[in-house]
Amino acid sequence: MSHSPILVIGASGKVGRRVVAKLTDMNRPTRPAGRRTALPFDWQDRSNWADHFSGVDTAYVAYYPDLASPQSADDIAALVAAARSAGLRRMALLSGRGESGAIRAENVLRDSGLGYTILRSAFFNQNFSEGLMHQGVMDGLLALPAGTRAEPFVDLDDIAEVAAAALVDDRHHNKVYEMTGPRLLTFADAMFEIDAATGRELAYAPISLDQFQAAMEAAIGPDDAHLYTELFRELFDGRNESITNGVQEALGRPPRDFADYCVGAAKAGAWRLAA
Numbered sequence: 001m002s003h004s005p006i007l008v009i010g011a012s013g014k015v016g017r018r019v020v021a022k023l024t025d026m027n028r029p030t031r032p033a034g035r036r037t038a039l040p041f042d043w044q045d046r047s048n049w050a051d052h053f054s055g056v057d058t059a060y061v062a063y064y065p066d067l068a069s070p071q072s073a074d075d076i077a078a079l080v081a082a083a084r085s086a087g088l089r090r091m092a093l094l095s096g097r098g099e100s101g102a103i104r105a106e107n108v109l110r111d112s113g114l115g116y117t118i119l120r121s122a123f124f125n126q127n128f129s130e131g132l133m134h135q136g137v138m139d140g141l142l143a144l145p146a147g148t149r150a151e152p153f154v155d156l157d158d159i160a161e162v163a164a165a166a167l168v169d170d171r172h173h174n175k176v177y178e179m180t181g182p183r184l185l186t187f188a189d190a191m192f193e194i195d196a197a198t199g200r201e202l203a204y205a206p207i208s209l210d211q212f213q214a215a216m217e218a219a220i221g222p223d224d225a226h227l228y229t230e231l232f233r234e235l236f237d238g239r240n241e242s243i244t245n246g247v248q249e250a251l252g253r254p255p256r257d258f259a260d261y262c263v264g265a266a267k268a269g270a271w272r273l274a275a
């Protein structure tokens with residue numbers, strides 16, 4: 001078994017920092033990479049990508065801003081080429097669940113000849129406490145263009161544990177793990193469960209894609225607003241209203257329930273209002 005450092009691209013992200021923590025717990029050395037690491041990694045600058053793979057056998061990759069972006073497949077192709085020329089053996093790629101851009105990027109890796117593990121993930125639980133939906137929860141009203149669609153939210157600790165296992169254990173070689181949580185919940189259900197854990201009064205308001213895009217433009221600018229609107233158009237067209245067994249398949253145990261996540265995040269102060 002190799003003990004060369006494991007490259008973690010996106011190491012400061014919600015998933016990446018948990019992957020680094022899990023690998024560290026397993027006494028495996030990591031090489032975190034991002035725009036502020038000693039050797040910076042930037043998706044906008046390919047000039048030093050090959051350097052990151054020097055002396056590395058396996059790598060975790062989280063794309064930014066989202067694998068659903070139109071340019072992701074081209075970037076992943078360039079990254080994979082740099083990795084192959086440096087002798088990388090396997091890449092674990094964090095992916096979405098069936099968005100066309102994500103599938104294109106996954107296929108680039110799967111067809112590359114590099115060993116791979118695809119970490120196909122449902123909507124993260126932690127989007128409510130650390131991501132895009134946190135502000136809505138803090139405001140007491142989450143407005144999204146998801147109608148009454150149900151989503152099997154998945155926990156980042158499960159995804160990170162599968163990622164860490166994939167990076168150290170050849171059993172996960174050339175596998176696609178489609179990971180969801182154990183239950184389908186609408187966003188109204190999710191707010192109700194956070195409500196139960198926090199004792200706050202929370203609500204969900206379904207809005208149109210146009211309303212969502214207008215609100216996002218004010219918050220994050222037109223380009224990212226367009227990206228997320230198109231992403232939500234695909235995500236909530238019904239394709240993901242099902243549960244899969246990727247966590248069980250990879251780890252031999254069931255995924256964490258959304259209610260447990262709510263209790264843990266509430267205890268950790270994720271939704272505490274300023275006094």
Ligand SMILES: NC(=O)c1ccc[n+]([C@@H]2O[C@H](COP(=O)([O-])OP(=O)(O)OC[C@H]3O[C@@H](n4cnc5c(N)ncnc54)[C@H](OP(=O)(O)O)[C@@H]3O)[C@@H](O)[C@H]2O)c1
Pocket residue numbers: 009010011012013014015016033034035036041042043044062063064065066067068094095096097121122123124127131
């Ligand atoms: N949210 C979901 O529900 C969901 C579901 C399935 C899949 N995904 C996938 O998750 C991925 C995002 O992972 P995450 O949630 O762990 O990340 P995150 O918490 O959104 O953090 C963003 C990461 O990207 C890095 N970053 C930002 N701009 C960069 C740039 N120009 N070059 C290099 N790195 C850059 C940041 O690192 P520095 O600031 O340190 O550079 C940080 O590590 C996306 O590819 C998305 O497709 C998300």
